[in-house]
Amino acid sequence: MIAVERTPLAVDDAAHVKASPAVLGLEGQYSGWVEVEFFHPDPSGDDWIGVFSPANFSAAICEPENKRQYPPVLCTAPIKYQFAKFKNDGYSKSGKGYLKLQLINQREDFSFALFSGGLLKPKLIAVSNKVTFVNPKAPVYPRLAQGKSWNEMTVTWTSGYDIKEAVPFVEWGEKGGRRFLSPAGTLTFDRNSMCGAPARTVGWRHPGYIHTSYLKDLWPDSMYTYRLGHRLPNGTRVWSKSYSFKASPYPGQDSLQRVVIFGDMGKAEADGSNEYNNFQPGSLNTTNQIIRDLENIDMVVHIGDICYANGYLSQWDQFTAQIEPIASTVPYMVGSGNHERDWPGTGSFYGNLDSGGECGVPAQTVFYTPAENRAKFWYATDYGMFRFCIAHTEEDWRPGTEQYKFIEHCLSSVDRQKQPWLIFLAHRVLGYSSNSYYGFEGTFEEPMGREALQELWQKYKVDLAFYGHVHNYERTCPVYQSQCVVNASNHYSGPFQATTHVVVGGAGASLSDFITSKIQWSHFRDFDHGFGKLTAFNHSSLLFEYKKSRDGNVYDHFTISRDYRDVLACSVDNCPRTSLAS
Ligand SMILES: [Fe+2]
Structure with a gap:
């Protein structure tokens, strides 16, 4: 029998919150469900239950310091919260309610607190007994x-x-x-x-x-x-x-190699409860589809806007718990986005508040990347016949910068006979997007993006460029200087002509719409949640598929068939002059 420490506290003596079981993880699990039963003699429709960890917390009100600080405005942010009337139709009259909530092991004990006054003027009514995992410190x-x-x-x-x-x-x-x-x-x-x-x-x-x-x-x-x-x-x-x-293939090795790519997935709660930055409705669907297909996936690349903790640090645990079946089985490579890095006066290329004060520290610590300097977040990684060059759009990429040198070195240092499939990735759209806000700006990209980089992509014959940040799916024709070099197709063959740009930012966060007019280079658009998958069958055959998160089915695809002489062949702006001598 396990002794259960009970420390019920009720500001209103007649009210109570009870949580059971009090001990989780008895069989080594990292997560568990708790039944929370509560009563408030003076109920109201905006009463809510907060999940706190550690169990001792401050219920005082801390007024927001900036627009990245959201209600409930407590001095200790709850891990998550749910309204008392959620699935409790009679609560507003009876004051009786019941919730099933999922907890994950995050090193400390938990308590559940009932508040009145809504999220803006929270007043503590009662706190539950403590709930703890058998070993809160477990790896x-x-x-x-x-x-x-x-x-x-x-x-x-x-x-x-x-x-x-x-x-x-x-x-x-x-x-x-x-x-x-x-x-x-x-x-x-x-x-x-x-x-x-x-x-x-x-x-x-x-x-x-x-x-x-x-x-x-x-x-x-x-x-x-x-x-x-x-x-x-x-x-x-x-x-x-x-x-x-499964260990990674030798660079250049001829074997089946499959890589899933997306941005902006974030996290969500399986029990339906609310969190700060509660806007990634597609996140669980995407995670579940990838888990379902995991035996057909060799690596995952998540190009920024990783978990949208935005300064509520507990959420990094929630995110790593959500992706655990994936990340514990295949390499989970991350890039950094505005929600990881941006903060005024800290050297980020954009001076907004999007990281909620994190300024990149949790992202570069919680995830390992093979970067020379993890704070700068750009790196190259090889997977068999693929070379991936991962840029960091939250730092300057223009010619003359340290990052530009990295990008050129990454693109130029790969032996294309061994590794024919060269992929550029970045969080913000440095190439092409007909998303409405880029459209209204008239740039159809992050300003100064392709102007700075398109000559490199063309010179080094980059097959594909992937972006997030824009929460939808879009594929271009092979495009250079805003012109289709060849018409868009589902099958390309022969010499490299130009880079195909793909936005795969629809993995979880609320969707972004497109401008209504048709743009010549924009071949396929989808206003839905989804992700991309690249399959290299061998040195001359590559398949790209776009899958929706709702059903895992393929809604757009194309193949590239090409031999080494086609990689070497010259097209626009990518071969040095030849000598007349022979
Ligand atoms: Fe973003």
């Missing part, structure tokens, strides 16, 4: 990422164990083979690393300890299993459950 939410070399996989996870408390490591090895132990490095950050509110104030929550281990000298395409461990000073080892992954 959770492993996320794989490609390392800096082709035969290295990194695994990053979150725990409640500081390096002084326990030694983090990974036990791993080929399926059925010898086991290895590899050490992990530990990072965290504190409130002083945040640039403003709410991240630095009401939205602050300790991120826990972020561990990364480097699994090296992997055999291409081999299956590995691994589990996360922490060794306590008394010798006891705390283990996660066991996971598996």
Whole structure:
């Protein structure tokens, strides 16, 4: 029998909130459902239940400091909240209600509090008993990422164990083979690393300890299993459950290679409750479709606007929990967007408040990227016949900048005979989009985007460029200087002509509309949630598919058939002059 600590508090003696079970994760689970039963003798339609962690919280009102701080305006932001009348039709009269809420392990205990006064003038009525996971510090939410070399996989996870408390490591090895132990490095950050509110104030929550281990000298395409461990000073080892992954192919290797690409997915709550920045309605559908097709996916690239925590730090746990089935199995490569990085006076290219004061710190810590400098967030990664060049639109990319040099080096340093499929990715649309706000601006892109980069894309024969930021799907013809070099098609063959630009920002966040007029280079538009998938069958055959998140079906696709001599062949602005000498 487990002793249950009960600390009910009722400002109104007749009111109560009760949560059960009081202990979760008895079989090692990282999440669990709690039944919350409550009573308010003086109910109102705008009463609500907040989920707090740690269980002790401040119910005082903290007035917003800026427009990124949302109601409920408490000094401790709840993890999430739900209105008392939700699925409780009689609540406004009877004051009796019942909710089923899902919790995830995030290092501290939980409590549920009933408030009156709506979200703007919240008044605490009653607080529940505490609920806790058996081991709140357990290692959770492993996320794989490609390392800096082709035969290295990194695994990053979150725990409640500081390096002084326990030694983090990974036990791993080929399926059925010898086991290895590899050490992990530990990072965290504190409130002083945040640039403003709410991240630095009401939205602050300790991120826990972020561990990364480097699994090296992997055999291409081999299956590995691994589990996360922490060794306590008394010798006891705390283990996660066991996971598996397939090692990445050798650059240039001829084999089936499949990569899913999207932006702006965010997160949402399976129990229907509300969160701060509650605007990613497609997020769970996209996550679920990818999980369903996971055995046909080798890598995922999420190009920015990762979880929309926007300064409410607890949400990074919610996001890593949501994608855990994906990220623990295939490398989950992230880019950075405005909602990770932008903050006034911090060197971001845009001086808006979109990161809610995070100024990039949680993104560059919670996720590993093989970047030279993780704060700058641009990097190259190879997957077999693919080379991916991932830019960072929240920092300047124009000629003369450090990032421009990186982009040119990434595009120019790949041997196209070995790796024919060259892909450029960035969060904001540096190429082409007929989304309404770019259309009204008349730019059809992020200003200074393609003007700065189109000569590089053309010179280095970039097959495809992917973007997020705009929450819809759009595909162009092969386009250069706003002109279709060839007509759009479902099948391209022969020499490279120009880059096809694809917006795949519809993975979760509220949809963006298009301008109504037809634009010559805009071939296919979809106002819906979805994501892209690239399949390289071999060195001369590539398939792109656009799938809707609602059903996982393909709604647009095209193939590229091409031999090496077609890559070398000259088209507009991409071959140096030839000499007359022979
Ligand atoms: Fe964005």
